[in-house]
Every structure is written in structure tokens, then in C-alpha cells.
Amino acid sequence: MKTHRTFCRFCHANCAMLVDVEHGRATAVRGDSDDPMFGGYTCIKGRQLAEAHNSPERLHACQVRQVDGAFAPVSTEAALDEIATRLRSIIDKHGPHAVAIYGGTYAFQNSAGVGAIAAFAGGLGTRNIYTSVTLDQPAKVYTTLRYGYWEGGMHSFDTADVCFMIGNNPIVSHYAPPGSLPPFSPSRRLRDAIKNGLKLIVADPRESDVAKLADIYLPVLPGEDPALLAGILNVVFREGLHDHNFCGAHVDGLDALIAAVAPFTPEVAAARAGVAAEELIKAARMFATASRGVVSTGTGPEMAGNGTLTAYLVTALNIVCARFCQEGELSSIPRVFTAASPRRAQVGVPIQMYGKGFPASRFRGLTHLGFEMPCNVLADEMLTPGEGQVRALISIGGNPIVAFPDQDKMTRALDGLDLLVSVDVRMAQTAKRSDIILAPRMCLERDDITNLSEWWYEVPYARYTPAIAEAPGDLIDEYAMLWGLAKRLGFGMPLAGGPCPMEELPDKATFLDLMTAGCPATPSDVRDDTAHDNKAIVYADRHPVVGPSDPDVARRFDLTAGDMPRALDRYRTADTARDGFAYRMVSRRTRHRFNSTGGHLSALKAKASTNPAHINPDDLERLGIADGALIRIESAVGWVNAIASASLEMRAGIISMAHAFGDIGEDADKISEIGASTNRLVSETVDYDPITGQSLQSAIPVRIAVA
């Protein structure tokens, strides 16, 4: 038995781990208490990493569907040959846009996953590249940079005296935007910070784990975050709590924002947001009078309608309170594996990442966001004949059957394809409907770097882990699969540092070096610097310091770019009542799953098998529904069955349910065993963000019936 140092990739946090390996197989995992960032922390999901690798459900070979519908195992080379032949005929007949590629959550957990997907799509020349980012929080990724950004970076959590979280529960999710709570032992970190004087404000319709620790908890109504934020800005301006000097020096459009929030007096805003006016005023004062710390959102408000407007108001509140690192300070989020950018005390060039000039979808006027097409249009692009119809989909580490809006429509779209390929470790809901399943190596069997988690590191921390376990079959890394397909089809894979070598498969470090070109330390540098013990390395001497502004640059934040702040006026006068649908269903994450992953692992399944509908006990009593009863929840789009669970965390009128549970077909009724997908209640063609296409996956208008 040998013990190896590595890091977990069950989720994006990349906790430092020690893994015992016997005969090539991982047998036990535990936190690495020597690590300077994680100090031994792990969560219950990560502790199942050995079982996940050795699970009897794990695919040890690629699978090809036969004429009788059953799968037969084949070698990886044979599976790639077959896929390439079928793609070739689709591309020859219909052109490259007929092939779509989707990177789901587990494409991100492989450090070369999304880079390889982008390179593959670039080489092929398809506009149909999708990732789960556009089902997640696209507004903050793609819409806020057009107002400008601060080159020196936002304040980071370690120096903050206030933290304002809106619809984000990082104690469970280990996710919060940079500047908010990092995912390293998040519960202890937050409690320690509070002990040291941090003020915490939380807005969430559910009294979440972080809400329970908050100095001020605002139980905002689902989808009404714009009212809450406009009310807070109203108080900030009225009381003159914004940073006048900073706004004078760096901000245009302040008057337009002040005018737009003027109708949102504390009373008006609080009534619309469903909170007490005094609490809203207290929160505004607590946030704006603190000296450092940011306001940010999680998935909740992004999915609850008005994602772009909410992201704008959050950006505006940070800007007017100048929550940025200043000249001479260490810049936040230093990042070792991301191309270095200037870190000066000045506004960066505003960046437009969508709209005119970007590849367009055939649907809803939506265009690429950055490099990707919004997931909103994928089903329609597959279902609708005409130029550019998608006829083949390669889904990598994703599960569209349970994760995308409108499950029935997505199922029809996938079933109608000429070719569906899934890269998956098991017969998950989407994988088992595929024509071909490519079985990949799992994380402990691959080399990887910490390029995903570094968006949360407050110091230049970096890791390169080699593969430490053997693959239990003929399995390869995702980057090698895409390389193998590109080579067979005869196109290259453009990477930031130049074209990927196509003669022979480059090793992963070479691929990662090309992918991260321009970064402060290359992946192979980090590998070489740490090869003696495989520990993390902190390049303290490469931590960028915020430099002086360039006197020749006159850039300012523009708070009136695009449709803002006019969109606030439309929101103010919109009628949000939905006849017949008195309840709002909100999304949430659970400790014992990572989206659809985890239900097959014994310890996680034992903790929770289903995704209950959490409902306030008074609501249940009024409806005559017993705690634990099977209920039917209906939206304008569809219905879903669920187990009712009385919960005092919920305010009246709200149901909270996790997504990505359940199945379709003959397993669809096993509610207490596997749960159900809330995306049966969601449509991507009504209630979607006009820029990002984000559908209403939270704050869904529903009604409750006894099943």
C-alpha cells in the first residue's frame, strides 16, 4: 500500500487529499492536514472518492448500442472509429454546425476538459458549443463586464469586514463568487471570520445554512432580488453612503442609477421584496458603512428571472461602494494558471460578450455568450429542421435529461438525433439513452492542475497532480478522446499557445501548457517544482501588487451601458402574479449529491435517496397534507411528484427542491427511491433572460395537489 498526495475533483473545490492506493486501486482517502489552504478539510462527497472509483456501476469499457437496443462493450479505439465515421457522414452532408458539443459539470472537473472542448469545436468549426455555465450563472459571467471592471480586482474575503450573500449557500455548495466566502473549510472559515468581527448579511427565501449565521437575514421573496437591491441602493444614495470620491473619479451614469432607484423607497422596495423595511435599511447601512467586502449572488437569483438586471444591480452596488483593491495592495485572486492581465488601479476596457457580431442561434434572438451558445436553444436547435440543425451531440460529463429545462422536450430532442455520444462513468439518465458511451478515466487516474479552483484562492497557490491510480479498464482522459476524434476527422485543435500537436497524442502536461499559455507558471513548471512531494506550491513572489493607474487612460465605469438601468423600470411595473399558481418553487443544493452525481454511492444514498419538497408546516396544515406524504406539484409547463417535508426554514408560500434527481421511463415513478427532476416544471421558451437565455429554474410559479 502506498499513500499519495493529490486533490479531490468530486467538485470544483479541489480539497487537498491523501489517498491510499493498493494494487493500483484507491482504497481510502482523507484530508491532507499539511496543506496550507485546506488544512485537512474534506466533505462527505469527497470522502466517497474511493468508492466512486471502485463502484460496481462504473463503466470499465466504452459501450456501443446494438440493433436490438442493448449495449456492447468495445475498445476505446473502436468506439472512436465508429463515432468518427458517423460524424464524418453528418458533417459531409450537413456541415460542421450539425455537430454540437456540450460540456457539463464533470467537463469542468477535468482541468483540460473545457479547454479541449473549445479547441475541438474551434477545429471543427461548429457554432454549437455549450457548457453548463449557461444553465447556471451566465449573467455574472457574461453581462457585467460591459460596465467596465477594476483591473486591480475586487476585495477578497480575507480582508473583508462585511460579506453580503444573495441566494448563495457556500457552506453546502462550496461555491461563491470570487471575493465572497472561499470553499476551503467554508463553515469554519465563516464562523472564524464572524468571531473576528465580519458582518454577514444574507438574502434568501429559505433560511439557508449561511442565513442561520447572519447578522441580518432578509427572507426575500423568490425573484424579487432587484427590488431588494434597488431599495438598498436607494438608502445608500439617500444617506450619501456611497464613495463620493471614487464615483467622481471613476463612474459615469450615477445620476441615471440614482433616478432609477428613486421609486424604490425602503417601504416600496421592502413590500415588493417581502422583507421588513427596517431590516432593509439596516442592511444598506451595514454594507455601505463597512470598509471592505463585496455583495454577490449565487445560483438562486440568477435562475429566478431578471438575472441580468440582478447582476447589474450587484455590480453597481460594489462599484458605488468602491469594493476594489487600491494601488500598492496585493491584488485579489492572483491565479497561477490563467494568463496574466494588467493589475492597475483603474477601470479595465469594457467588454461586450454577446449580441451583434457574435454567432447567432436560430432561436429567440440569442447569440453566443463569450465562446459558447446558450443552453436555452440546444433542444430547439436539435428539433428544428433547416440550415444548421444539430444532428449529433457529444455530451461530456453532463446530464441534459435531468439538468436542462423541459425534460420531455429535451428527451424528444435527444431521441431524434442521428448520433448521441455521452462521456460518462456510469449509465446515468442521459448516458443510457446514448448511441455510444465513451467511458473516461476518473480523477485519481488522471493528471490535473488546480485551474478551476484557483478562482477562489487568495494567494498564488498551485498544484499539479499526476495520476495516482490505475484505470480499471481500457479508459482514456477526455482531452485524449477529443484529440482522437479530431485526428480521425482530419482537423486540428487550436489552443491559446498554438495548435495542439496532431501527429502523436501530447501528454497532458504539454496539452495543459499550450492551453494555459501566458500564465505566471506553466503546468509543467508546477509539476517539476513539486514533483518531490506532490504538495501544493505558493508562488508568493508572483502575487501581483496593484500598480498605479496609467495617466493616459481615461476609462470610467458606465452604469448606463445597454438596457440598464432602464430594465429596472420595466421590472417595477411588471405584473408577477400568476393566476392559479400561488406558490413559488426555489432551487437548492444538498450536501449528499453533486447535481445528479452521488445517488449510487452507499453513504450518500443512505443520507438521502430523494429530493423532498421542503414546505412550511403551516402551508402543509392548511392544505391538509401530512409531513412525508406524496404530493403532486404543477406548473404551467408540467408536473412532478415529490415527498412533502415540513421545514421551518421555509417562509410560507415557498417550496424548495433540489434539481437533477429522478429519471424518465420506467423508473419515473420511483419518487422515494430516486426523486424527480424539477426541470419537468421549467420551459426555456417562456420566462427566460433575453440576453443569456437563462430559464426560470428557480422562483417557478407552481401549485400543490395531493398526489
Ligand SMILES: Nc1nc2c(c(=O)[nH]1)N[C@H]1C(S)=C(S)[C@@H](COP(=O)(O)OP(=O)(O)OC[C@H]3O[C@@H](n4cnc5c(=O)[nH]c(N)nc54)[C@H](O)[C@@H]3O)O[C@H]1N2
Ligand atoms: N431546475 C434546476 N435546473 C438546474 C439547476 C437548478 O438549480 N435548478 N442547476 C443548474 C446547474 S447550476 C448546473 S451546473 C447544471 C448541471 O448540469 P449537468 O452538468 O448537465 O448535470 P450533472 O448532473 O452535473 O451531470 C454530470 C454527469 O457527469 C457524470 N460523471 C460523474 N463523474 C464523472 C467523471 O468523473 N467523468 C465524467 N466524464 N463524467 C462523470 C455523471 O454521471 C452525470 O451524468 O444543472 C442546471 N439545472
Ligand SMILES: Nc1nc2c(c(=O)[nH]1)N[C@H]1C(S)=C(S)[C@@H](COP(=O)(O)OP(=O)(O)OC[C@H]3O[C@@H](n4cnc5c(=O)[nH]c(N)nc54)[C@H](O)[C@@H]3O)O[C@H]1N2
Ligand atoms: N453539495 C453540493 N454542492 C454543489 C452542488 C450540488 O449539487 N451539491 N452543485 C454545484 C453547482 S453546479 C453550483 S452552480 C453551485 C451553486 O452554489 P449555490 O448558488 O450556493 O447553490 P445553492 O446551495 O443551491 O444556493 C442557492 C440559494 O439560493 C436560494 N434562492 C433560490 N431562489 C432564490 C431567489 O429568487 N432569490 C434569492 N435571493 N435566493 C434564492 C436558495 O434557497 C438557495 O439557498 O454549487 C455547486 N456545489
Ligand code: SF4
Ligand atoms: S468540497 Fe468538493 S473537493 Fe472538497 S472534499 Fe468535498 S467534493 Fe471534494
Ligand SMILES: [Mo]
Ligand atoms: Mo452549476
